[in-house]
Amino acid sequence: MVTLQGTRPFVSGCRPEFGYGPLQSSKLGFARFSVGDNAVKNLGLCRGGDVRLRYSRIIIKAMEDSAAYLTKDCSAISGKDLQMMFGNEKSTNIVWHKSSVDKFDRQELLQQKGCVIWITGLSGSGKSTLACALSRCLHSRGKLAYILDGDNVRHGLNCDLGFKAEDRAENIRRIGEVAKLFADAGVICIASLISPYRKDRDGCRALLPDGDFIEVFMDMPLQVCEARDPKGLYKLARAGKIKGFTGIDDPYEPPLNCEIVLKQKGDNCASPCNMAETVIRYLEEKGYLRA
Amino acid sequence: MVTLQGTRPFVSGCRPEFGYGPLQSSKLGFARFSVGDNAVKNLGLCRGGDVRLRYSRIIIKAMEDSAAYLTKDCSAISGKDLQMMFGNEKSTNIVWHKSSVDKFDRQELLQQKGCVIWITGLSGSGKSTLACALSRCLHSRGKLAYILDGDNVRHGLNCDLGFKAEDRAENIRRIGEVAKLFADAGVICIASLISPYRKDRDGCRALLPDGDFIEVFMDMPLQVCEARDPKGLYKLARAGKIKGFTGIDDPYEPPLNCEIVLKQKGDNCASPCNMAETVIRYLEEKGYLRA
Structure with missing residues (x-):
């Protein structure tokens, strides 16, 4: 028995x-x-x-x-x-x-599968813009998505962390853990943060069942990001007022094997909507938009 | 303009x-x-x-x-x-x-309001049991709830924390911050942890808009909890093998002004379902079960 x-x-x-x-x-x-x-x-x-x-x-x-x-x-x-x-x-x-009640029940309720869409790339590469566009697209299809943004989480959960190497790693680890909880809740969790090191991203990937961690690389040239400089941080980094800034005096390690790469075609960037649609198509194909 | x-x-x-x-x-x-x-x-x-x-x-x-x-x-x-x-x-x-997309949009999608149900009480007072019953009840009504459990979160997000005073406080702070994110996502977040100190609980309450933090006190006598001793921890604490155990050699500060108190009536504990229904009635009255 x-x-x-x-x-x-x-x-x-x-x-x-x-x-x-x-x-x-x-x-x-x-x-x-x-x-x-x-x-x-x-x-x-x-x-x-x-x-x-x-x-x-x-x-x-x-x-x-x-x-x-x-x-x-x-x-x-x-x-x-x-x-x-x-x-x-x-x-x-x-x-x-x-x-x-478990993940399967919640997924049935929501008619979607919980997962983590991890958007990585340089500052100014359009991570937040994609995250917003994606959350709009998903919402308009009746899907529940939630954005975890590196900067925003630093105001709450990670307010005790600074910018030295171990704090940055811990920032990413915690966001990975929280993203995992959201995916378990059945939510399509969109994490948007520079996350420059492969090791940290792979650590977050390892927290989730195979397939449920969808890494999206915003493959924008440094020059484009620096020209945009939305927060004026590149200017500060070039002036030596910020140390260890990704792309300037700290490396960005591009993903070797990520699920989606979004890059500039010629001189034109795809619109946020087009980029979001690429991600949506992926989610659809992999069955994440149904229970 | x-x-x-x-x-x-x-x-x-x-x-x-x-x-x-x-x-x-x-x-x-x-x-x-x-x-x-x-x-x-x-x-x-x-x-x-x-x-x-x-x-x-x-x-x-x-x-x-x-x-x-x-x-x-x-x-x-x-x-x-x-x-x-x-x-x-x-x-x-x-x-x-x-x-x-914001909280209002997500609430409309889910037809509920995001909030945090914070279940506090001694070890063995029935917090997890209530959390499970509550999540079942809510799910059966088509509502999306998610349980954050003190012990479980310690295996992931809070795996770097021990049991000394500041680690315990940090454990609660982080769970409060994550619960806030879930509430913002539109989810009814059920946090179940001893959280013995008023100060820590009030800190979590302060993270949320008025009304959205619903504190549920499992008001069970120590003797009842100790007799249950589901994890054998009271026995270990009495034997001096665990130090600083809430209720034995560390205080539990009961809420002074919480939203819901669940207590034993005479010799009988209410069933988990009955307790869950008390909470559900509260949520219904306060409008959390509609958008």
């Missing part, structure tokens, strides 16, 4: 009765079973789908609710047991008690 | 053409005007509504977009000028360029 209690399965196309939950947290649910039990192998139904379960997540941790507990620790399950658990028989006696 | 560009007005019932935006950020829009201009007083249309504009917010800050700039600083506007700006004439020449 296998009892599962918690959230809906992580595996797409898999019925709640036969799978484990996404387990972003230690409190979402719990599983009680005897590994030797024949029934355990019936969990194998998940196999048919896109199996994204990780072994480390197989045991659902205890809920704060006093009724929940563990009977077995992850480390106590051998590879053979895991194989057993993902056999091919159909389950007949797995009981699933839905205990909370 | 007055040109306004940015988000929709903060003032309910006020048309975009005649008001200023909510300005949660420095990038949402900008205003260009000459204070002496007769037209400025026409902004007074906002007066008819629930005027929640703050003087400090009257000047919309520059956008990253290079077209935006300021012509006047807040400090340069006298009280008399402000009065002029909020006269009673009807505007004829104010142009509003909608530049972004």
Whole structure:
């Protein structure tokens, strides 16, 4: 007898009765079973789908609710047991008690999939402009998007951070973590920040399930950005009044393998609307604009 | 001639053409005007509504977009000028360029109002259980809610924080800031954490517009919580293996003036569903379950 209690399965196309939950947290649910039990192998139904379960997540941790507990620790399950658990028989006696609302439920409500659109590029490359255009386009289609902007978050969550190297990294890490929460909430989260280092961006990418981190590179020449100089920062950097300014005396590491590159064609920049449409087409193709 | 560009007005019932935006950020829009201009007083249309504009917010800050700039600083506007700006004439020449999607738009999409439900109380008082029940109830009504749980956020955003006094305060501050972002996104954000000190909770309350921070106190006797001891932490604290545990050797400061108190009646605890319904009734009465 296998009892599962918690959230809906992580595996797409898999019925709640036969799978484990996404387990972003230690409190979402719990599983009680005897590994030797024949029934355990019936969990194998998940196999048919896109199996994204990780072994480390197989045991659902205890809920704060006093009724929940563990009977077995992850480390106590051998590879053979895991194989057993993902056999091919159909389950007949797995009981699933839905205990909370999860990402899948929220996505169904919103008729979209939560994800992070990470816009990176030099100051003045048009990140905020694209973010605004994108949020307008998505809203007009009835989709819920939310912009996390590097500068704005610095006024609130990250007001304790300065501009030295480790503070910049921490600024990006926190925005990545918050973006992950928004994606989990089912929201299309648009993060717009220079984020000059690959390492920091890749760290944020690693927080999300495959595919859910969509990196958009605003590939604008430095000269164009500097000519725009919307905040007058390039001028200050050239005058030596700002140190470590990206593009001037600090490097920008362009993405090597990002999902979308937006660049100038000849002398003309694409309009914000056109750029937003490129991103929207990507989201549509990848299925993010439906549940 | 007055040109306004940015988000929709903060003032309910006020048309975009005649008001200023909510300005949660420095990038949402900008205003260009000459204070002496007769037209400025026409902004007074906002007066008819629930005027929640703050003087400090009257000047919309520059956008990253290079077209935006300021012509006047807040400090340069006298009280008399402000009065002029909020006269009673009807505007004829104010142009509003909608530049972004704001909280009002998202609330209309979701048919609800973004807010923060802050559940505070001792370990084992049922905070997570209420949060889950509440999220189920709201979801079943087609409302988008999202749970921020003290313990869970510690695995991500706040993984750099320990349990010493300043880290605990910072844990709460960050969750408050993230909850504010969710509320701004239009989501009903359920924050569930012990948050033992009034000062920390009040700090989070201060981040939100009046009414949007709904403090729910799980008023359970220590004995009940300790008897439940879902995580075995009271036992460890009594044995001296955990120091500074709320309720044992660290104080819990009950709210003095919170929105909702949930307490045991006689020997019986209300069921999670009943408690959730109490909160839902409050949200309904205050208009949070409609746009």
